[in-house]
Amino acid sequence: MAPIGKLYSVPSMNQTTIxxxxxxxxxxxxxxxxxxxxxxxxxxxxxxxxxxxKIPALECANGLNLTEGAAIARYIASIPPNSGLLxxxxxxxxxxxxxxxxxxxxxxxxxxxxxxxxxxxMPYNKAIHTTMTERQIRGFNSLETILLTRTYLVxxxxxxxxxxxxxxxxxxxxxxLDAPLRAKYPNILRHLDLIINQPKLKGVFGxxxxxxKAAQYTPPAKEKKEKEPKQPAPAQAPKKEKPKKAEEDEExxxxxxxxxxxxxxxxxxxxxxxxxxxxxxxxxxxxxxxxPGGSLEWFYENFDREGFSVYRVDFKYNEELTxxxxxxxxxxxxxxxxxxxxxxxxxSIGVLGEANNSIIAGALILRGQDVKPVVEVAPDYExxxxxxxxxxxxxxxxxxxxxxxxxxEIDGKKWQDGKNVSWRFxx
Amino acid sequence: MTPIGKLYGHPRQPxxxxxxSAAIISGLEIDLPPFEFGVTNKSPEFxxxxxxAKIPAFEDNEGFKLVEGxxxxxxxxxxxxxxxxxxxxxxxxxxxxxxxxxxxTEILIPSNNIYTGIVMKYLPGFSEEQHKxxxxxxxxxxxxxxxxxxxxxxxLLVxxxxxxxxxxxxxxxxRAGQxxxxxxxxxxxxxxVFAHFAKVINDERIxxxxxxxxxxxxxxxxxxx
Numbered sequence: 001m002a003p004i005g006k007l008y009s010v011p012s013m014n015q016t017t018i019x020x021x022x023x024x025x026x027x028x029x030x031x032x033x034x035x036x037x038x039x040x041x042x043x044x045x046x047x048x049x050x051x052x053x054k055i056p057a058l059e060c061a062n063g064l065n066l067t068e069g070a071a072i073a074r075y076i077a078s079i080p081p082n083s084g085l086l087x088x089x090x091x092x093x094x095x096x097x098x099x100x101x102x103x104x105x106x107x108x109x110x111x112x113x114x115x116x117x118x119x120x121x122m123p124y125n126k127a128i129h130t131t132m133t134e135r136q137i138r139g140f141n142s143l144e145t146i147l148l149t150r151t152y153l154v155x156x157x158x159x160x161x162x163x164x165x166x167x168x169x170x171x172x173x174x175x176x177l178d179a180p181l182r183a184k185y186p187n188i189l190r191h192l193d194l195i196i197n198q199p200k201l202k203g204v205f206g207x208x209x210x211x212x213k214a215a216q217y218t219p220p221a222k223e224k225k226e227k228e229p230k231q232p233a234p235a236q237a238p239k240k241e242k243p244k245k246a247e248e249d250e251e252x253x254x255x256x257x258x259x260x261x262x263x264x265x266x267x268x269x270x271x272x273x274x275x276x277x278x279x280x281x282x283x284x285x286x287x288x289x290x291x292p293g294g295s296l297e298w299f300y301e302n303f304d305r306e307g308f309s310v311y312r313v314d315f316k317y318n319e320e321l322t323x324x325x326x327x328x329x330x331x332x333x334x335x336x337x338x339x340x341x342x343x344x345x346x347x348s349i350g351v352l353g354e355a356n357n358s359i360i361a362g363a364l365i366l367r368g369q370d371v372k373p374v375v376e377v378a379p380d381y382e383x384x385x386x387x388x389x390x391x392x393x394x395x396x397x398x399x400x401x402x403x404x405x406x407x408x409e410i411d412g413k414k415w416q417d418g419k420n421v422s423w424r425f426x427x
Numbered sequence: 428m429t430p431i432g433k434l435y436g437h438p439r440q441p442x443x444x445x446x447x448s449a450a451i452i453s454g455l456e457i458d459l460p461p462f463e464f465g466v467t468n469k470s471p472e473f474x475x476x477x478x479x480a481k482i483p484a485f486e487d488n489e490g491f492k493l494v495e496g497x498x499x500x501x502x503x504x505x506x507x508x509x510x511x512x513x514x515x516x517x518x519x520x521x522x523x524x525x526x527x528x529x530x531x532t533e534i535l536i537p538s539n540n541i542y543t544g545i546v547m548k549y550l551p552g553f554s555e556e557q558h559k560x561x562x563x564x565x566x567x568x569x570x571x572x573x574x575x576x577x578x579x580x581x582x583l584l585v586x587x588x589x590x591x592x593x594x595x596x597x598x599x600x601x602r603a604g605q606x607x608x609x610x611x612x613x614x615x616x617x618x619x620v621f622a623h624f625a626k627v628i629n630d631e632r633i634x635x636x637x638x639x640x641x642x643x644x645x646x647x648x649x650x651x652x
Contacts, residue, residue, distance in 0.1 A: 052571045054527075064518045068532075071524035078517060091491050094502035106479070122560060127552030142479040265558035 002061070003029045004079065008046070009056035010037055011328045014108055014171055015069025016056055021163045021204045022073045026083045030058070030076075032324075034416070036406060039288070053368045060386035070100060070164075077160045085160045092118050097153045099161035103121040106139035108168040110177050118215055120282060129217065136176060140185055147187035151194070158198060166195035166205075174209040174339070182210065195408075203323065206333040218343065220278060267344050267374065273307025280365065281346060296401055303391075309369045310389045310400055313349060315360035317383065324349070324416050327351040327360055337378035343367075344374050353413035361410060430456040431506070432487035434519065435501070437462055439638075441535060441598040442483050442496025448594045448633040449500050453507040457485075497527055497595070504591045508518035512591045526592035533568035535599035537561035541606040544625045545647050558649040565607045569617050572596075576619040582626055590631060597637070604642040613645065 005028045007014040023030060040046055041053045043344050050057045050067045058066045058075070077085035087093040110132040116122040117129060143165070146153070153161040169192045173182065182189060196205040280299065287295040321327045331349050338345060349362025364386075366374045371388070375381040389396040402408030408415045431450070434441030434457045443459075450457045461523040467473055468480045474591055476492055485493045485502075493499050506510035514520045540561050542557030581587040584596060604613060613621045628637040 049627050051574060052533075052568070062518070064521060066521055067526055068528035070528050071521055073523040074524055076519070078520070090502065093505065094493050094498055097498035097501055098493055098495045102479075105495070123554065123556045125552040125554060128557075129552075131551050138479070145478050305555045322568050411474075 005060035006031045096161045100164045103164045103168045111134035142187045152384045178214040275304035311364040314385045318359040340377040430458045435459045436483035449503045453510040523592040527595045530596040532598040537564045538602040555649045600624045609645040
């Protein structure tokens with residue numbers, strides 16, 4: 001079948017996974033043009049088609065321009081006459097709708113909200129964190145009950161309901177649905193396993209990462225600098241908390257979060273550094289990368305080469321790589337497995353080249369001078385080669401900047417699809 | 428006419444209004460049994476049928492059960508294709524989906540969070556920053572909508588007739604008018620958005636479902652208490 005159109009999105013979004021899985025299950029193809037969020041969605045030709053400026057956005061060959069992830073997935077599912085993805089009867093179609101909506105509002109909304117707060121995109125608030133956690137658990141409980149007596153959610157075959165639920169659970173198990181909780185939901189896990197391993201969907205999801213303990217709030221470091229002047233920002237821009245409020249939250253956290261029994265990470269014992277990784281991540285996500293006032297400029301002004309180092313990373317087995325989005329998922333999986341080192345690591349790694357002729361490469365900014373203690377938390381860290389970069393060296397510097405600006409080119413292979421450690425769930 | 432089933436919901440809940448309107452436009456009847464929040468949805472009869480115990484919840488005469496407001500609204504709208512609530516072809520269908528989802532996520536949810544936080548005072552952790560964040564989101568979306576409606580000769584979202592998208596948007600915009608949009612905003616900043624609202628709720632068939640708009644004169648302000 002000819003591609004039905006072009007999808008503008010970023011791989012890390014939950015909606016993108018659902019759309020891709022739906023397309024794979026339906027046997028529908030679409031193109032994924034190069035897209036850089038915060039840049040391309042401000043350009044006149046994009047806004048002419050999609051005035052609201054949000055992604056995912058689908059530009060169809062038949063003239064339809066569609067937004068809202070759920071609507072796009074549904075439209076794709078409806079294209080082939082017998083895909084069965086939307087159920088066979090009006091009642092089954094309604095049930096598919098019901099589960100899609102349930103997955104979004106009762107489960108994914110909570111994961112996303114918690115993520116936004118824990119990563120500084122919205123002011124952290126313990127009461128909201130608790131409310132969202134409880135709401136999500138209520139959703140998990142219901143889902144477990146439903147799946148007690150069902151293999152697939154609607155009828156006896158794969159539908160958009162299964163794809164959507166599996167997708168939000170796939171994310172949740174890496175973030176909020178931790179080991180003690182998962183022990184209560186064998187049927188949710190069974191369903192997840194069934195769906196992500198469907199032959200047609202192989203390669204869309206990759207391997208799930210199972211978090212041991214649900215993500216917790218880390219108050220910002222006390223040696224944080226003066227508030228930066230407010231920047232014109234997109235809706236998801238982080239807001240710095242008022243200093244007083246941050247202190248109150250910190251006090252609460254110390255008394256409520258139990259002491260971790262295991263030994264302190266040696267990376268925490270390094271001498272204090274003036275370079276704050278969280279500030280860097282915010283600068284990187286708020287500013288353009290290159291140019292005056294950009295994040296690279298900020299980086300060179302603030303970087304502490306004693307306390308931190310910059311590395312190049314290359315995948316060892318590039319000849320195995322096939323489709324670009326599958327390689328992109330592999331990077332995502334690698335980042336998921338690096339979760340425990342999130343405090344010590346920033347990465348910008350991408351797929352360069354094209355299907356069956358690509359490489360995975362990128363740059364890391366990490367705490368300390370040695371890469372191993374930071375990345376060995378990931379069981380597959382030895383699948384990559386690490387080489388320390390010297391930013392005084394012109395070639396190394398160009399590589400580093402290209403990896404962060406997503407315009408890196410190696411041996412004629414151009415950057416296609418990338419992931420940043422701090423942006424796993426959305427743009 | 429026999430009602431098609433029972434809808435457990437509250438007449439002032441936006442999702443319930445949308446479902447009832449969809450039924451009426453389709454020429455269908457739905458029973459709305461008396462519902463007491465905190466009582467009915469905690470009773471064993473209810474929770475056995477609807478384990479998540481949220482409203483709206485729908486059960487037809489054959490025992491078919493459905494939850495999630497937009498899913499129920501869509502199902503009801505699908506029962507009478509001639510009513511064209513879901514559009515006349517695949518493209519219109521997709522566009523209706525798009526607007527329903529947009530109305531819910533970009534307008535109803537943030538407006539409702541402000542409503543629940545300030546008016547109902549029932550949103551733990553609701554803060555001034557949250558308020559500003561939601562308000563900003565709603566304003567961005569209303570501006571986009573205002574510009575889009577300028578291109579619509581019928582003043583409706585998808586084609587020349589009332590669809591599920593228009594009804595859903597009206598319910599969402601009603602909440603915006605109760606929280607984020609005062610007189611000045613409704614008349615001067617988003618006149619087309621509120622003209623669309625008026626067009627929908629003045630439809631004789633569903634006027635009584637939407638009731639009094641309950642709009643504010645000034646946008647609600649956050650007050651630390």
